[in-house]
Amino acid sequence: MLIGIGSFSSVYKGILDQKENPIAVKVLNLQQKGADKSFIAECNALRSVRHRNLVKILTCCSSIDYNGNEFKALVFEYMSNGSLEKWFHPMNNDENHSTRLNLLQRLNISMDVASAIHYLHDDCDQPIIHCDLKPSNVLLDNEMVAHVTDFGFARLISNTTSFLNAQTSTTGMKGTIGYVAREYGMGGGPSREGDVYSYGILVLEMFTGKRPTDEMFKDDFNLHNFVRTALPEKLVEIVDSSLLPREAEQNALMIRELDARKQQRQYGRR
Numbered sequence: 001m002l003i004g005i006g007s008f009s010s011v012y013k014g015i016l017d018q019k020e021n022p023i024a025v026k027v028l029n030l031q032q033k034g035a036d037k038s039f040i041a042e043c044n045a046l047r048s049v050r051h052r053n054l055v056k057i058l059t060c061c062s063s064i065d066y067n068g069n070e071f072k073a074l075v076f077e078y079m080s081n082g083s084l085e086k087w088f089h090p091m092n093n094d095e096n097h098s099t100r101l102n103l104l105q106r107l108n109i110s111m112d113v114a115s116a117i118h119y120l121h122d123d124c125d126q127p128i129i130h131c132d133l134k135p136s137n138v139l140l141d142n143e144m145v146a147h148v149t150d151f152g153f154a155r156l157i158s159n160t161t162s163f164l165n166a167q168t169s170t171t172g173m174k175g176t177i178g179y180v181a182r183e184y185g186m187g188g189g190p191s192r193e194g195d196v197y198s199y200g201i202l203v204l205e206m207f208t209g210k211r212p213t214d215e216m217f218k219d220d221f222n223l224h225n226f227v228r229t230a231l232p233e234k235l236v237e238i239v240d241s242s243l244l245p246r247e248a249e250q251n252a253l254m255i256r257e258l259d260a261r262k263q264q265r266q267y268g269r270r
Contacts, residue, residue, distance in 0.1 A: 026074040026076065030071075057076055110202075117199055131154055134202060210223060
């Protein structure tokens with residue numbers, strides 16, 4: 001059963017053995033340019049990492065299929081609660097999950113992701129930069145514990161290489177618009193700071209419910225500025241409405257209406 005489609009692959013739910021343990025099988029689309037490099041990057045990144053907040057890889061496969069075509073796939077443990085993306089931005093035919101993620105769950109998820117990134121950056125034998133942190137790359141298990149996944153863009157940084165040289169040694173950096181650090185778009189190489197930037201955007205999206213690519217964000221007005229300009233007095237106006245008691249939501253609406261009237265009066269005097 002198809003459960004997801006990414007830049008270079010399709011993900012299917014399968015059954016591994018007679019015990020009917022579910023698995024996720026990531027099949028690479030090798031006709032897509034860059035898919036083979038993505039497979040190698042993910043294998044290199046995941047071959048020696050073990051952490052409760054990383055999706056566990058079970059095995060990998062590189063062979064020839066029945067039609068004589070090259071076949072590459074990765075097999076992961078199955079995450080029963082899907083991606084964070086689907087909880088906050090469900091498709092029209094999906095159940096709206098967002099009202100069921102309470103404040104404590106969001107805090108726990110944000111700490112889970114932070115723990116995974118800290119492990120990758122500081123506790124691995126060779127530091128790993130994820131390079132593509134976003135809600136669709138955070139999966140939730142049956143206990144709502146978050147697991148970071150998709151290391152197709154990941155980069156390994158040698159401990160024997162100066163950090164400055166490591167930053168400039170990799171070209172063709174990729175990521176996802178809205179989450180990727182600006183220096184990547186200007187030719188900068190992988191960095192811990194880039195991952196931390198993406199993590200910050202992820203956290204802001206979790207607590208505001210707004211994508212960084214929302215149509216309201218144009219020119220220099222972005223999700224970061226949207227939150228920064230509202231703190232601390234107007235916090236209730238930017239937080240995800242599903243986290244607010246009804247009275248607080250009504251008060252926020254009233255404040256917005258008062259601000260709008262105030263602006264109208266100011267314009268009327270000109």
